[in-house]
Amino acid sequence: MTIQDVNTTRRGFLAGSGLVIGVAIAPKMLSAAPTGVHAGGDPALAPMNAFVKIGTDDTVTVLAKHIEFGQGPFTGLATLVAEELDADWSQMRAVHSPTDNKVYANLMFGLQGTGGSSSIANSYEQMRKAGATARAMLVAAAAEDWKVPASEITVEKGRIKHAGSGKESGFGAFAEKAARQTPPAEPKLKDPKDFVLIGTELPKLDTHGKTNGTAIFTLDITPDNLLIAVVAHPEHFGATVKSFNDAEARQVQGVIDVKQVPSGIAVYADNTFAALKGRDALSIEWDLSKAETRSSEDLSADYRKLFGEKGLEAANNGNVDDAFKGSGLQTVEAEIVFPFLAHAPMEPLDAVFIKADDGSVDIYNGAQFPGMDQSVAAKILGLDETKVRVNTQLAGGSFGRKAQFGSPYIQEAAAVYAATDRSRPLKHMWTREDDIRGGYYRPMYAHRMRGAINAQGQITAWEQVIVGQSIMGKADLDETSVEGASNLPYTIPNLKVSAHNVQLSIPPLWWRSVGHTHTGFAVETFVDELFQKIGKDPVEGRLALLGEKPRHAGVLKKAAEMANWGSPLPEGRARGVAVVESFGTFVGQIVEVSVGPEGAPRVHKVWCAVDCGVAVNPNVIKAQMEGGIGYGLGAVLFDAVTLAKGGKIVQSNFHDYRSIRINEMPDVAVEIIKSSEKPSGVGEPGVPPVGPAVANAWRRLTGAPVRQLPIVNIVSA
Template sequence: MLPKLMQTIALPAARVEASRRQFLLGALAAGTGIAVGFRLLSASPAAASETAEESRPHAFSPYVTIDGEGKVTVLSSQFEMGQGSYNGIATLVAEELDADWSTIEVKGAAGNIPAYGNIAFGGTLQATGGSTSMASSWERYRKAGAAARAMLVAAAAAEWGVDATEITVENGVLSHPSGKSGGFGEFAAKAVSIAVPTDVKLKQPSDWKLIGNAGLKRFDSARKANGTEQYTIDVKLPGLLTAVMIHPPRFGAKAKSFDASAARAVKGVIDVVETPRGIAVVGDNMWAALKGREAVTVEWDETAAEKRGTAGLMSAYRDLAKKTPVAIARNDGDAEAQFAKAAKVLEASFEFPYLAHAAMEPLNAVARMDNDGTLEIWGGHQFPDVYQRLSGEIARVPAEKVRLHVMKTGGSFGRRAVFDGDVVVEAVYVAKAIGFRAPVKVQWTRENDMQAGRYRPAYVHSLKAGLDEGGRLVAWHNHIVGQSIMAKTAFEGMVQNGVDPTSVEGANNLPYAIPNQTVGLTTTDAGVPVLWWRSVGSTHTAFAAETFLDEVAEAAGRDPVEFRLSMLEPESRHAIVLRLAAEKAEWEKPLPQGRFRGVAVAESFGSVVAQIAEVSADGNGGIKVERVVAAVDCGLAINPDQVRAQVEGGIGFGLSAILDEEITLTDGKVDQGNFDTYTPLRIDAMPKVEVHIIASANPPSGIGEPGVPPIGPAVANAAYRALGKRIRVLPFARSLNA
């Protein structure tokens, strides 16, 4: 069972600030140093109906610790999977603390929802997703840093017998005009006796040295580059066993029986056990477990299995797209009446395949039961509260006896944000099945990840646009057909009137002034497990809308950039990024022969990104993306270098998906197994990328995902000019080879 509180989770908001009155700063002694953090009240002290229990502070959880040597450790509520959340949160703390950047360390924290809950999700669970890490951390981590600084200054003032206002702090050193000075470590323990400030003063932007510093490099760059960074796959414990999984070949199937006699004869195989998620082969090393897996035979019960292939599924989707939508997500004006009298009516259908997350590090987790009854779990805990609760239920220990070690992971893109625990509960199931006699690492192979994973849903869009005699877009209709991500999860309550917001985001909030528009949705029922995938609904809605909009602009005889700007408020965020991208790409300047441009703009996770792609024809009926110019408004850029990296990475990720990636099924079985058949972008296909960041004083919004949606339509629009062919079925390889 999932925690009941998760049934009322709010959707991510771009910018959400916590009530100042709900947070209580606190401090505790931590060895030879100090820990500063928060307690969080269940309800506002001002609430008239408040009870004693509701106003009781929850257990203290540190946000920053400073030890006797002056080392600063930030305890991150957000999970690090390569997107730079640790670096961003470290920047917030170090800025207000005036710490020495070289002394900063960041560790993942878990186990206290009130303190570490994601504010953008209503604070009701600790979760990393929706590009909300900086929005959720922006105020509270700066406050923790500022409070720690104030307490260190007060301790130094008391020690030196001087006025605290005369003390300056820089790079982890406190100084006084008299010549007295000392490092953080000298005063960390003494600061514990100082009263925690109730009204923490934060720096003004004019005083920032780290926030917004384009030259600040990631604190963890060196160990990522030299291979010393530790991930779950690197966890080594005394007596550690390795388990590999045999999952059902069809989704929904279950093991009926299995024969492991031959597997148990393989040297190094310790055991073969059944779990609710499949058969696990346990060995004293990975190779032994893999060889043992080859020797296991399983009979599957496929009574409830999905046996349809993608060809049949997509055919059914196409038929549904031609019918009346089951639900309506947006209905402005009277689109049907405008279509009836439009001077021109255009129609188009777009198809999107299932997509794998294909993170660099396949899924894994480690479980160990300690002698005192504490269950320890190492893993990429994107939803730690969920995994803690589920693991405790499986192991039959209280949730507070489940200790999570939050490990960094080699990518996720949403894949580790699952409500059933996935590989984490597999590790607990396997450890339990062998009597918890040894720690167990469950390590998926790439084939496990491709064939037993969760996928970006497949979709079909049916679009229609109407132009009046003056070439103005007066009517728009989009019917979306595909699976719901939120259905049958803790987010199911967010499906309102048959509309899953993740299916229509980016489609039902187009920024363009189109007076008559409808967005309809027909949600399908398929046995293929689906999940959010980097930029979620905008992965397909932006492509369909922005590609079709180019067709409409051409029918109107208008320039694509000018046509878009004509439907945007001149000073809107969309118009500003679009003009900047066009300026930097020299849109109005003719290109050399053989080069062609395309444009797209999209908003997702509170940020707006415009991209202009430049392509060339490769001579074989395909295209090569040569250059991409991106302009981004993500609010205040805490780490400009990281913002740039995320947009660059998003472009590569999105480009990889549109060109050649797809998951297909034959008779319910996934056809792809590794990177020979599921082909991500190769390095020689990565274009030159330029990223231009809009200066903004607004609070930070998302950046891990917004770079993905515009690249597909921008390239498709450029490809049309290069090849004279509209790409409406993804991936490009399928359309161009048809």
């Protein structure tokens, strides 16, 4: 166990000495998050105890192993600790943990990282145990000091009390002594019926700093003598530098140097304006011999050719081929094309590199997988990993963008820094245009659907073929391509799902809700068409096929109740419904839609029911459902990254790859299903249902099924 003074200039709540459970923290220049190593002095310590610091001022700082980019882990993880610690919420603080793939591993991934809506799900017991351990050690210290049995001591709202003697104290007075106590091997956790904080709408810990401007992001880090670097990238995926002329770029005032790096041509300057002007002045000839030169239309046509070929089997139940041969059948067919999608977070990619006096390097960035970033940067910089410290910063969104295989952004940033003499700190930046055109998109997909309905009006067969890139880069079946389809929630006796992996130069990446972004849409719009074909109510039809899926049925029933499903609608409006499970969370949504002034859908209202197990913080859950709905609506209504003839990327910024605007955001009502199941994630599951719900309402309103996204492309075609 270690106790150490921590002094920082920007995070006052870290000041002072106190109890640190399993962590030694060392101050670092410009560090907006603590850095350090796991303390190994006490062999009884387990890595799960490396999460709590208690200051002499009674503050409790939780070291969050998950990045905070708006989805709420600072608040959620602190809630878990505070509950078992019996702290008062006003005491709680949170910062990013140091980088350590073992101590701070995501228990679902095996390395430190944030994604898959797993922050609370993988930390639920771990962080509660961390809080319970700290509580037990504080009680032991108080019992020793007061010379009373530990069993007679109580803790409530951050106060340690002994009724018999009338003694009372805050946490801080015993922090240092508690740090010398032997932690319990198995701290006792509360019965959920005794929860005080879990399940309540606590205010988010990061809201204050983000609303008053004191929150620190990577872009805010500006050490003295800072060098700015940007890279010129090709306009075609797979293109490489053939030759370049930097004469005019070097004439731009403020430009310091120009160098070729593996991903393009880097321009170094004293300020951002000069770096960008210098990049604009470059003359580059690109080698397109290995570039992707097909247009989006070409790719779509090539994808469709694969529908008739044998694919990778994802599901094969019953006998689909025979089921489509029966007499008296009605069949429905559909083909749906999904475009490439950029993540488009508000904060584009950036990172700061600073060399310390001993030759080690501090990296400051919104690191979604900090251990991976550390390993990649160390290799490129020619340093041992212990000489590279990744200081995770608050980030302005991600939606999957920063969770890249092999950390390609840090590869580029480290290569740009390695090309200098490292005498000056360097900030490597991407512009919005760089980001929108930078690849690592949600892949383009194409689906072919076939359904059979017998003479009794029952859906007897379902066949689905999915064509697209493997996000995981697999030659065999990629589960992320078929999730939500291969495990179809509806009871249909004959089901066949197959997939084709295509190879492109366009780098793919998971996007908020991964495979469910397209499978949820395809499944929920197609099943809705089948119900319309046989004249079944879309809610009742779904419920009839969800007999073995009570949690699906539960959110669907709740959403229908919220929306007063079946009640008369205003003139010119229609409602659509969808229910999707993703990442262990069940979400049912009903939307109300009209035809907007430009002929596109206008979404007026969304009713959303969510079952995510134990609701750690309902406030965060509701916010994530609302945010997911807004994000999903923007994508389904407006967004596509397209390749023009010859393969050049068309979109560049929010004017042609736009988010939903505030006046377009519908009224959203969210209800949380009470549950005793272990908590699951909420960062992504709000996204998948809203698209198909809108498409289903649109089809019922206009008679036009949505076969290609975004919907505005259909309307304007």
